[in-house]
Amino acid sequence: MLTLTLIVSFALVYMMVPYLRKVALKTGFVDMPNPRKLHKEPIPVLGGAAIYFGFIVSTLLIQLIFGKVDNTFYGIALGGLLLFVIGVLDDYYKTRGKDFPAWPKLLTHIAAAFVLVGFDVKVEAVTIPWLDLPYYSFADHQMGWVSIVATVLWVVALTNMLNFLDGVDGLAAGISSISAITLLFIAILSGNGPVAFYAVALIGVSLAFLKHNFHPARIFMGDAGATFLGFALAALAVDGAFKSATFVSLIVPVLALGVPIFDTLFVLFKRIKERRPLHQADKSHTHHSLMRSGMSQVQTVSVMYLLGICFSLLSIVVLLVNYK
Numbered sequence: 001m002l003t004l005t006l007i008v009s010f011a012l013v014y015m016m017v018p019y020l021r022k023v024a025l026k027t028g029f030v031d032m033p034n035p036r037k038l039h040k041e042p043i044p045v046l047g048g049a050a051i052y053f054g055f056i057v058s059t060l061l062i063q064l065i066f067g068k069v070d071n072t073f074y075g076i077a078l079g080g081l082l083l084f085v086i087g088v089l090d091d092y093y094k095t096r097g098k099d100f101p102a103w104p105k106l107l108t109h110i111a112a113a114f115v116l117v118g119f120d121v122k123v124e125a126v127t128i129p130w131l132d133l134p135y136y137s138f139a140d141h142q143m144g145w146v147s148i149v150a151t152v153l154w155v156v157a158l159t160n161m162l163n164f165l166d167g168v169d170g171l172a173a174g175i176s177s178i179s180a181i182t183l184l185f186i187a188i189l190s191g192n193g194p195v196a197f198y199a200v201a202l203i204g205v206s207l208a209f210l211k212h213n214f215h216p217a218r219i220f221m222g223d224a225g226a227t228f229l230g231f232a233l234a235a236l237a238v239d240g241a242f243k244s245a246t247f248v249s250l251i252v253p254v255l256a257l258g259v260p261i262f263d264t265l266f267v268l269f270k271r272i273k274e275r276r277p278l279h280q281a282d283k284s285h286t287h288h289s290l291m292r293s294g295m296s297q298v299q300t301v302s303v304m305y306l307l308g309i310c311f312s313l314l315s316i317v318v319l320l321v322n323y324k
Contacts, residue, residue, distance in 0.1 A: 005200045006200050009205050012205075013205045014208040017212045024219070030045060031094055031222070045219070045222040046091075047221040048228060052224065054205045055201055055202065056077050071119040072239055075115055080112070082115065086108040087223040087225070088224045090224075110156055112231060113152040113159075121151075121239050122147050122151040124147060155231060155234040157234075158234035159234060160230065161263070162226055165263055168297055170213050172225075174304075175305070176206040183195065183233070184196055184203065186256065186315075186319060195239050198239075199236055259307055259308040262311075290304075
């Protein structure tokens with residue numbers, strides 16, 4: 001089932017991207033160059049449609065063949081649809097050289113997180129690593145509202161973190177693949193079949209898109225694709241590690257998604273230090289710093305991939321030590 005899911009998800013995205021690229025070029029749905037961006041020519045930016053529909057169609061089809069559709073699918077599909085729609089609108093503004101307001105996007109991201117909660121994809125328990133304290137279950141302490149708040153904060157944060165990372169050809173798709181592979185390993189080790197299934201689908205769509213998006217990119221995923229990938233990864237982390245009251249329920253998913261998390265923390269620290277607005281886009285991300293040091297796009301992405309692999313291996317080591 002996992003192998004079939006990987007093949008179907010990869011094939012769907014791989015075949016859709018060339019068609020969507022032609023549509024984007026004919027309709028002028030292209031990302032225009034500006035001083036903050038690296039590309040010098042207009043690039044089609046409809047890749048998010050391939051990522052979203054490739055993931056949804058493949059997971060729905062496989063579930064209909066092998067069994068019933070679960071709540072996690074509905075949560076990711078409906079919440080992801082909200083992100084896809086607002087993302088396409090944001091991308092459309094970019095194609096016209098305009099900036100879409102931040103508040104509608106943030107409210108939509110919050111709404112998408114609440115959709116997950118509505119389908120019971122939520123943080124149920126946490127532990128504090130390295131401290132000899134019992135785990136804290138929200139259900140045991142009748143603190144359901146804390147579960148909701150924790151879920152919304154985690155999902156909204158990861159959704160935006162991966163979007164912020166999408167600044168170099170192939171970076172967001174590659175890091176998503178690495179993180180999804182790590183979540184797959186976590187799911188297999190913990191016996192969580194549904195999360196393994198969705199993780200494989202994410203691997204398939206990410207790798208297929210990467211084939212068209214690696215430097216020199218022939219298409220971009222845009223906000224529609226990057227926010228959906230971040231949203232889906234956050235949902236799988238919640239539905240996997242955050243549902244178990246063990247040592248790994250906090251530290252492992254954080255490490256598995258280490259690159260977008262620590263890149264965002266690095267940027268926020270730098271902006272606070274320099275007293276610049278936290279929400280204002282700039283070239284202070286890790287990949288920008290690497291390129292300013294003289295690295296090419298391929299070298300920069302390779303270093304970021306290596307960093308992502310290191311985070312993932314560390315999360316796996318923590319997981320294995322815990323299960324020893």
